[in-house]
Amino acid sequence: MENIVIYTDLDGTLIDFEDYSFEVTATLVRKLEGIGVPVVFCSSKTREEQAYYREAIGVKAPFITENGSAIFIPQDYFPFTIEFDSQIDDYLVVELGTNRENILKELEEARKKSGAKVFGYADLGIDEISQILKLDKKASQRAATRDYSETLIKGDKSTKAFKEMTALLEKAGLQCNAGGKFHTVISKKSDKGKAVKKLHQLYKRQFPKMISVGLGDSANDLPLLQSVDRPFLVQKPGNWWDDLQAPNLVKVPAIGPKGWVEAVKGLL
Ligand SMILES: [Mg+2]
Structure with missing residues (x-):
């Protein structure tokens, strides 16, 4: 299998739009993490909200909070020293936004x-x-x-x-x-797309052929979807897609988490 990193939105993509559950995707996410495919959350959610889901699902990868405001990277995650702006708990924080x-x-x-x-x-x-x-x-x-x-x-x-x-x-x-x-x-400097690119540069430093995969459901995921090699757009409840354009964008014919599973299984 090629080396891939998955960058994913949460609400309406990895987790259910209405009840915020992650039952549909959790098993596959655990499997991915188990075989060394990082699942990087990239959402408007806060550090504590994402920590809750990371813990519940068992995700160890870095994560991007508050619409691309900051990248949280576990200490010693990369086998080289990285530049960071602050440190919270065991995370090195690369900041794009303003405190x-x-x-x-x-x-x-x-x-x-x-x-x-x-x-x-x-x-x-x-x-x-x-x-x-x-x-x-x-x-x-x-x-x-x-x-x-x-x-x-x-x-x-x-x-x-x-x-x-x-x-x-x-x-x-x-x-x-x-x-x-x-x-x-x-x-204005907070940006999901820029944050994904920054983090992916680090992955590429470690593995030059690392491919980026992005998944989202809404207009606010556009910068994320425009910044990855393989972008996927999942459907909204009611089976329709947000009207987005990005190079190589694949529209997955299934809603939210079900679309997520379908897209990722297709990659493996
Ligand atoms: Mg969303």
Whole structure:
């Protein structure tokens, strides 16, 4: 078998869109890790959220958090020294984004100047957050423990003041991305695609012929899918694909985790 690394989105791709379960993919992921194929998570999820899934499934590979804000590489993972920006627990962290402290400071200023009445995790107690997210307190805590971004989860995002705030954040090198329900304030430099490329360069230093495989389900996976040798797009619930274009993109005719299994089995 060729040497491959799998870079994968989580929500709606490796894990179920609706109930966040990983039953469909876990066995195959364990098998891959067992035969030395790294499964690298690359998602908007936080370090603690990803740690939860890594532990539950048994994944040892590096992982990319908060939409390409940082790459977490287990110490001694590569047989050479690598450049890193910080160290958390047993991980060397390569940072692409801006730390949360900075983001909260800029956000506070932009809110004051614009008068926008929106609130993020940092402004709310865990009880309120868990009510809004409809998650239990532990899961809410994992979602709220952000290193490189802030999520705006409460308040009116259709006002003129909100637009002004967004413009001020842009000037400060940040972007305010609209998600399904919430907005995420994050550095313009956070990038799933760049993070994947950086990490894959390290793999290639170790194994020059290493091939990158990418799997995603949504528009926010486009940078990831554009940065790998073999990109796969899985279906959304209801059997349709997000309208994405990337060189060599393979549209897998199955939803989320089922599509994941189908695509990866085809590679082995
Ligand atoms: Mg997704």
